[in-house]
Amino acid sequence: MAMPPDEFTGCMFAAVNTMMLDVLAAVARKDYDDRRRRQAQGQERAKAEGKYRGRPEDTRRNSSIAAMLVKGLSWSQLQDANGCSRATVGKIVARSKGTMSM
Known part of the structure; x- marks a missing residue:
């Protein structure tokens, strides 16, 4: 059976977990922004080539x-x-x- 961590170790684990969540959130946000930027670039290129007209109106x-x-x-x-x-x-x-x- 493992010994329960002392207060300092518990605080360190909590800080490291919080930092890891912040890093993962930052990476996810960067990925989202990159995808949006690349999609917009692709749409601009397609519009310039006359291939993209958007969704037709209903x-x-x-x-x-x-x-x-x-x-x-x-x-x-x-x-x-x-x-x-x-x-x-x-x-x-x-x-x-x-x-x-x-």
């Missing part, structure tokens, strides 16, 4: 949202009915306001 869903907006449905109802985000509804609202003012 015009059918967006026209459905616009029609429901005219009927006066709430944003939450629009989200539930179309399975979209609040940002998507906001984009359609802003777009419809832009066409209304012209």
Whole structure:
């Protein structure tokens, strides 16, 4: 049976464990940032070559949202009915306001 460590050893183990977690978190963050940077570079290159256009707009869903907006449905109802985000509804609202003012 092992002897329990003294207070100093316990504090040292806790400090080393904390340091190791900090190092692992820093490495994970650097890896994440590197992947994001490389992906952005790849997208820029593909756009310059005309190969990348992004995800196509779902015009059918967006026209459905616009029609429901005219009927006066709430944003939450629009989200539930179309399975979209609040940002998507906001984009359609802003777009419809832009066409209304012209």
